[in-house]
Amino acid sequence: MSLNTEFRDAGRVKALLAAITPVADKVAARLGRPLQIMEVCGGHTHAIFRFGLHQLLPESIEFIHGPGCPVCVLPVEAVDQAVSLARRKNVILASFGDPLRVPGSRGSLLQAKAEGAGVKVLYSPFDALALAQNNPHKQVVFFAIGFDTTMPGIACSLLATDRAGITNLRFLCHHIRLMPTLTGLLEAGEIRLDGFVGPGHVSMVIGSRVYDPIASHYHKPLVIAGFEPVDFLQALYQLVRQLAEGRCAIENAYARVVKEAGNPAALKAIDRVFESGVDSHWRGLGTVPGSGVRVRDQYRHLDAAGLLETDVPVEADAGPAWCNAVLTGRIKPHQCPLFRRQCTPEHPAGALMVSSEGACAAYYQYRVGEVT
Template sequence: MKYVDEFRDPKAAQALLKAIEGKVADLGATQENPVHIMEICGGHTHAIFRHGLDKLTPPGLEFIHGPGCPVCVLPMSRVDECIEIAERPEVIFTTFGDAMRVPGTKKSLIQAKADGADIRMVYSPLDALELARRNPDRKVVFFGLGFETTTPSTALAIQQASCEGLKNFSVFCNHITVPPPIKVLLDDPHMVLDGFVGPGHVSMVIGTKPYEFIPRDYGKPIVVAGFEPLDLLQSVLMVLVQLSEGRAEVENQYARIVPDEGNPVSIAAIEDVYEPRPTFEWRGLGEIDASGLRIRSKYRAFDAEEVFDIGYGAARRVVEEPEGCACGEVMTGRIKPMECPQFGKGCTPEMPLGALMVSSEGACAAYWQYGGARQGVD
């Protein structure tokens, strides 16, 4: 296949939907007792709703929306720490755009900018590096945020800053990894999951081997998927085929992009710059061992937590969720967004209460944007 239209071909989609319906029937699944498949990645959640796949698939199949949005799982305390750094007069604070409106306990980064903090949206950590070169009298901080997809670019920026001897550049590191929270979900006795659609962009970096514990230790299938409608439908079918055949394996539907061994250059940069944190807090999931990354001691001069004595290197602050906010339950698939008491009332895209309504990969934003989500709200 060469063109995107080929991944959206209606006849091919109809054939896949018919095959999915047959496998769901073979498994004896019904609307009252469906097959539960979790799409881990928030990009997949948006693709499912953008293309109406939730309405096209049979009622015996239920999509469970996982914690695959790095902005959404960031605890409010870390947003507060971003603002604390950004409001220092000597600081130029840089961040990707989707983190600008995520609320902390008192304000968001965009509100802090309106209050006078020098906060700038960038498209790459290289933009932050260039700001550091042009402003030697200011401390330029990059908000390092994301799963393994964005981790290599931040690592390469730190390596570059080290090579150049830049003294005024640092990273507030909030990079996190996908496999540990999946294990937490699988260990939760209240979660009912039959299989997984695995993240495509993350797997492009780390490959497929890090997911082998899922079938080996838990007997659940996982299929790494692309982001077009036919990618997702084929991946769901592959999960259902495994279930119907009594198999549990890691399969790679997105082989045109994802090598099983991952990207060796990216992996080498990650291993050089970062090490696992003993623990890291996830919104909705709590502290998860070895799920976050921190900057190694050899690059300590570029670690904003060290530079500003903040975060996990300082006293930790426990921040409670806003009253009525159910971000944690939504992110872990326990409830759907419209079951949150704040959805469409205290939490809207214009005035978000939780990160799931802000982020471009948030489940609440997907439900709001792609039809049917506002029923009972407007």
């Protein structure tokens, strides 16, 4: 199977566009406004612009860019905690690359590194075990962020640390779970949404069945999509068909990867290490009931929360208010007055410009010349 022949095939893309356009136009005419579709995942935002789908789709479809980029919703408080740990003489703060550039109230991890703090970029949380073993006189802390997609890897690394008896490695966990985040958005009712393009990567872990309340309780259709043009358009076609037929169901257009029950081994690892249902604060979203996790008591000795000073003042949500407006779909990135001016990927003023999955970074890279 080849991506170019199977999922980027121009003929299949044209056929799907020809199928989507009249259906979307008809529903939009009935509603008297464009359809408002939220693509939950930052990977989908990136795909829409990377493949130019926004230029091919009809104006009767408007995308609301969802909160599914973990770097974008990382709270200032989490960055400040990581920076304060990294500045300690005996600490090595290990992290994936993207979180390093997220601005906190006292600068970013990258700035701390430039000033001499012990910050190390790793590609896998498992590399933190070797880092700790090779630096026995240092306290290593892995900065663990992300949705349900990254949680199994972190959970397995933590379990491996415990099994190996490594005592100088801990995990600073700021994980966000997708389902409570989606239901929190719907409960808040701030955004008018007609349906969701469901995330492919998260769904690979949590499955498709878990979304049932989105249709049965909130009466919104959701179709899970992959990240190639044919994948995405197939899901969009199924979504607009549902809206045209007045149906509301959870459908899976990425069945080659996403199963109904998800990945049981990954879910088991998450459940073994993390207690879910913690009310947590996220950048741009505020406090979302039940969206966070905490490390279970059994593994508290590996939780870096125990290393934090309790008297550090917590900044609730620093950063430009425009980021909040983009994250909640009230403006598009290029409508932010800082876009391409004071805020660029080289010098991000807000978190949405940091990760390539951030809506602002996607607009910057693919919608060249657009400044309001």
